Amino acid sequence: MSFAARSKIDVTVSLAADVVAAVEILPRVRPPLARLFAGKQASSLLNVLPRLFALCAAAQQTALLSAIETARDEAITRTTKQHRIALIVTERIAELLRGLFVGHLTQDIASAAAIRFLRREMSALVGTAQTPWGSAQREATARIVAALAALGMPNEGGALRSGSPLALRIAALNEIDLKSIPAEHSFLSVADDRNIIKRLLVDDATFCYCPDLDGHAPETGPWARQMKRDRLSPSPSGAAERLKARIVEILRLCAWLKAGAHIESAEHGIIERYKLGPGRAAAAVECARGRLYHAVELDPQGRISRFEFLAPTEWNFHQRGPLVRSLEGAVLTARRHRDSVHAVIASLDPCVGFTLNFREVGDA
Template structure:
C-alpha cells in the first residue's frame, strides 16, 4: 500500500441557517520522506520514490531527479529533457481523464467499455514513451484523441457534445453550483518558485503543512493554469468551470503530443530547476493537480542530508485556501448540501481521500 493511502483530509462544514459559517480542514498526515531519505544515497531514492506514490509517480520521480542532478551540477541532454516532459504530459492527461471519468461519469454504463479502452491506451502510451518521440506515439495519441471525441470531448475549445455524459454532468454541476460570497483569486505559477523554495528550506515541514505566499494562499491545478495561461477573468467560478478546464487541458496536451511533443512548444515552466548553492538544489514540476516542489541537500558522499517536498494538495486544501474561499458564505439547503460540497472538493481533486461532515451552529 502506498503512503498516500494511509492518510486523508477531514473537512467539517459549519452551517448557520443553511449558510456556511466556517470550514475546518484537518490536513493529511504527510509521508515522512525527509526522515526516510536522510542519509540514503540519492540513486537509491530514485528507484524507491515511484513506489511510494500511487498518483503522479513520474512527476515525483522527475522532480527529485532534476533536483539531484542540479545539486550535482549535471545537465540533462535535450533528448532526455523532451522525454521527461512527454512522460509528465502523458501522466497528467491520464490523471485528468481518470478524474473526469471516474469522478463524473462513473454511473454512465453505456460509456464504461469505451472509457476502459481509453485508459488502457493511456497506460500503453505511458509505457511506450521513448527518449525520441516518434510516429508510433503520434499515431497512438491520434487514436486517443478520436476516442475522446467519441466520448463527447470536442477539439473545439473546451466544448463538449450536447447530450454527452460530460455535458450532462456539467449541466448538473451548474444546477447545484454554490452562490458563495465573491472572493479574490490568485494562482500559483513559475514566478512563485524561488519564494516557495526559500521557504521550504528555511521553515521545512512547518511551511509544507500550511504554506502561504506573503499571507495569501493561491490555487493550483487545471483551472489555475487556464486562468494564468489565457489571462482570463476568474468569473464565473465553481465546480463546473474547473471541470471545463480539465477537459480543455487534456485536449490541449493531447494536441501537443500528437504534433510530435516538440520541446520548443512545451508548456512554459513544466519542469524548472534551481541551483541554491554547493550540493543544494530544487525542482518544480507542473503535474495534474498543480505545482509540485522538491528540494535537496547532498553531503560530499552524495547522500541526502536534507529533503523537502510540497504537493499541490497542501495549497488547495489549506485552512484559508481555495476550498474554503469557494464554500464560505454559500447557502446550502439540506437537500443539496452534500452533493454541492462534494462537487467542490472533487473539482480540486485531492491526492488523498477525504471525509466530509456537517454541523449546525448558531446564527451567522
C-alpha cells in the first residue's frame, strides 16, 4: 500500500532469560480510505484503488466492485465470475512467489537465472489475466510450472527435491525453529464472513483496526487455508510449516489454472458477496495474505456514505493474534533468537514492513 509504505508494524519481544515473556505489537497506520471515499461516486473509485494499494490491487478492486454491485442489486454473469476468480488466483500466485523470492531465495545466486525467468513468465501471465482465460494463459501457466520444477518444486502433491534451494531453506528454518509452548490455533474462513461483515457497518471503525471473533483473533493466509481445507493438525506450527503451506498453495493454484480455470473446481469462498440492506453490502475475497473484506453503504445518488475495509494483516498482527500466540512462552537460544523470531514474523507476511526489537526483563 502506498499510504502504508510510510507506516510499519513495530514488534517488541520481552525476554526473561531465554523465554519470551511478552510480545507487544504497535500496529501500522491504515490508509484513511473511509474519509477519502466519503461522498464520492462509487464507480469512480475503482480505478483509484491500484494507486492506493501496491499489493493485491486486483483483490482490492474485486472486493470493492463486488460490494458496490451487490449494494446496487446488480447480478454478474458466470463468465464474469470465472474471469474474476482467475484474476484473483493469478495475483495470489504472483504475491506468494514474490514472498519466496524476497524472503527466502534472495541470496541464492545459483538460482538467479531461473528466478528471473520465472518472474518474467509470471509478469506475462498477470498481464494476460485481464482477458478471457484460454490457451495462451494455459501455456503460460505450463511454463511457470516447469520453471518451478527447475527450482525443486514438484507437481502438486509431490515432495521438494532434496538439495533444492527451498528444501535447504526449510531445513534452515527447522534448525532455528522456536521451542514453543502448545497454543490453541483458530483459522479464519468463509464460515466467519457473516459475523464479520455485520460488524463492519454496525460497530464503530475500531473493529477494522482491532477485529475479533468472540474475543479471538484467528489466523488467515496460506497455512490457515491449508489447515481448514485439509483438516490437518496445526502442530508443528513454525515458520517452516508456513513456508511449506505457501509452496503447496502455489502448486495447487497453478494446477487449477493449467487445467483451464474452471469455476466448478474453484476454491470455495474465494469471492463472496453479501447484501446487508438497501444500498448496503459487503464482499470477501481470499487474497494471498488471507481473507479481505470491503463493506459499503450508498446514498440514493450512488455516492459512498460509508466505506470500511478489513485486511488480513489486522488479524495476523493483532495484539492477541497468531504472532503473539506463536511467540509468548517460547524458549529461544541466545545465539539465534533474533533469526528465529524474525522468521516467524516474516512467515505471517505483513502487507507493510516491520521492525523487531528485544528487551530483557525480570523472570517470566
